[in-house]
Every structure is written in structure tokens, then in C-alpha cells.
Amino acid sequence: MSSKGTPSSIVDAAEALFAEQGFAETTVRQITSRAKVNLAAINYHFGSKKGLIQAIAEKFITPLCNELNSQMDSSLGPDSKPTLDELLEMLMRALLIVRSENRNALSVFMRLLELAYMANQEELRDFLIGRYKSRLDHFLIYLRQDSAPMEDDEFFWRLHFLLGSMTFTLSNFHTLHSLEKRQFSGEQEGTEVELILHRMIPVLSAGLQARGEKLYFSKI
């Protein structure tokens, strides 16, 4: 019927709905209705609603890791040390690559990360950790080298402060964008996400480089 196949239509519709409503709040009837396919199509092609979510997850996370690692390989010579801002810039570019395929991809991806940290979702969390943690370790090692010196647990928490800024901002980007325009002047739409990602860089960079209070008391 449409120019794209049924599974592809389903994924497109699901991503749009997941981005604006979240996973639990989106029903398969909404998805199939929007995709203009039969109600049973999701179960036929993806097994279940959960299967659809996992398919979308893998579709985004794998390219993200690829892009991030290839940027690290190409930008980092054998002895060159990247700055913290450069590393974060790479991360943001990798996110933008993910987004380039679908306007809603970043919101969906960030909602997926939020979901993975919920208490009930050990399954999804362990799946993501087991499968993608090693692909991010390289990046994290560089990131830590450029951060202020700190204990392992301190870095763990700062990493999640950073992750929280990203997930919150990008998951709810549509709402935040509306709130901003309601308060201030209007801006062009096309480059909005890029702009916000770049606004994050100096903030996150400063957060990682800040000296923690604990160091005043420990170590020497």
C-alpha cells in the first residue's frame, strides 16, 4: 500500500508515538492505526510489542556505537590526547548521526535508556550492559582521563549526572522546546537539536572537570 513495507511503516509510526508518549502509554492499536496496517501486523512481524521495542532499540544503539568508535579511531592519532570538549563533541556527533535517519530517533533512544534504569527492567538493562558496555569502554577511558582526578565511585555518579542531563533534555525535547518558545523568542526548528547538544558540551565538560569535595579530605 504505502511506498515502504509494512514492518518499516510500523517502525516509523512506533518511533513517532514512543517519542511523544513513551512505551507503556503507546498501544499497538495506536501504532497500527497510524501506520495504516492491520492490528495483527506487529505480532506477525515482531512477535510482540516488546519485540518491536527491542528491534527499534538495536536499530539505534548499534549505529551509535559504530559511529562513536569510528570517530575515536579517525580523530585520535596514536599519541594525540583529545580534550574533554572534543570527546563530548564526538558523542554529540554520534547522537546526531543516529538522529539523521529519523527525526524522533533521539527521543526514543533516550526513553529507552531511561526505561533500562527502572527497577523492573533488569532484563533490558542486563541485555544492554552485556552487549554494549564493552563498546563504550574505550570512550569512557578517554573521558575519565580528561576529567578531574577522582575515585571510581565518584566518576560513576558523575557519569550518571551527565546521562541524566542528556536523557531528560532529549526525551522531553519537544516539551522543552515549546516551553522555551513560550517564554522567549521563536527560533528556527531545523537546527534546534544540534544547538542544544552543543550547549551541553561546555556544561557537561565543566561538571566532569570540577574538583569534588571529597578530595579535600582523602589521599595525601
Added chain:
Amino acid sequence: MSSKGTPSSIVDAAEALFAEQGFAETTVRQITSRAKVNLAAINYHFGSKKGLIQAIAEKFITPLCNELNSQMDSSLGPDSKPTLDELLEMLMRALLIVRSENRNALSVFMRLLELAYMANQEELRDFLIGRYKSRLDHFLIYLRQDSAPMEDDEFFWRLHFLLGSMTFTLSNFHTLHSLEKRQFSGEQEGTEVELILHRMIPVLSAGLQARGEKLYFSKI
């Protein structure tokens, strides 16, 4: 039956379940079962599940604003200028006051904020903004005075980067705490939240004080 009344038992059970599962994922049957009250009790005492959520919301947000403003009044002399770290310290203390009444209060509160920023929840969002924004403006003005000089929209986004760190970390505190203990050594439980809130202060402070890139190009 229990030492506390039925509505209070319901609220306690609901807060614990909301904290670990979220609102949509928690059913009234789970709540009433845990509270050991009849299934119909929520509708009888709170009208609906939504009414229960709103009751819990108001129960926490009002004391938070009170505490924050009273700390500002008592700590700030007529001409004394608070440092950024002092302001954030006040915010964290206000959060801890909210938590002191109930161990799960902070997670519930943060989940509520996340909910308010979702696209579907204009009702809740406008309610919170209309009712509590003015009570926080005083704090925000001081906060901005101590931040790096920046445009209105830049400050808007940094505020939400900060909010994202807080909501993500505290909503999923239980999960993060487990992950941390799985990776590193165990620590005592009692003061964990306090510790993390204080770890946030220098990070958030540095983020607000960081010079934004945009300033390099605009204004003089």
C-alpha cells in the same frame, strides 16, 4: 486495623510502589494489596487513582517550597550574597527535608517532575507551573546571579540540564545504588542519598558557571 488510618496506609504503599515502578506501571490492586486495605478504598478516599497521585504530589511540593524559601530567608542577610554552592546546598537540604518524612518521597517527587514534562501531561504541567513557579522564582534569581553571564535561553537550558541530573539520579536511585555496589565496594545505606546530593553540588555548580560557547560570538 493497622496503627495508621486507611488513607495513610494507602499513601505509604502508593509512594513505595510509585518510587520503584512509576505511576502507570503501578496498579490500584498492588497498592491496596500492599496497604492491606480493600480494593475500593482508593476510590472511596481519593476519588480515583489520579486523585491519589495529585494528593501525594501536593503533599510533597508545598513543603519543599516552604523549606527552600525559609532557608533563603534565614541564611541570606539583607546584603549578603550567597555563593552558588551555598544555594545548591540549600536546594539539597530542602530535598532532604522532603525525604525525611518518607524514604521514598524523593523518588516519587522526581518521577512526578519527569511526568510533568511529558508531551501528554499539559494539565499536570500547567498546574505545577501556575501554582509553584512563583514560589521558586526567588531562588532562581539568586541562582542566575551566581551563574556565568548568559542569555535567557541559555540559562533556561542549563536549568533543565541540572533538573535532568537530579530527576534521573533520584528517580532511579535504587537501581543506580545497586549498580554501584555491584561494581565497587559496599557502603552504608543510611547516608547514601545525602552523599549523592552533595556530590551533585560541585558538578552542578561548575555547569552553571561554565562559559558558554555562544558568548564568544555575540555581544561585543
Added chain:
DNA sequence: ACTTGTTTCAAACGTAGGTTTGTTTTAGAT
């Protein structure tokens, strides 16, 4: 002791969710 208003309870209601079924349609291979 009787009435009255409030609270509790077991049971059922109605709806909306994800999923399954059995049939029909489609399209490529023989």
C-alpha cells in the same frame, strides 16, 4: 436501644489492552 452517617468489604462491571485464530489475498515458482 435505635438511628444515622461513615467506613469496609466482596463481588461484579465495563473497557481497553496485547495477543491469537482462521480465512482470504497476494505474489512468485513450477
Added chain:
DNA sequence: ATCTAAAACAAACCTACGTTTGAAACAAGT
């Protein structure tokens, strides 16, 4: 033209949800 496997479809299924009902238990005032 016929056969066959994949895909699409309408309809039903079953479960779980929030909510409602009406009777029973309770408490307090008179």
C-alpha cells in the same frame, strides 16, 4: 494455470485494569 508460502485481514479471545455497586460492619449521638 496451478501450487505454495508469505502476508494481510476481520474477528474474536482473554486478561487485567480502574471503577462502581450494594450490602455489611462500625461508631457516635441521642
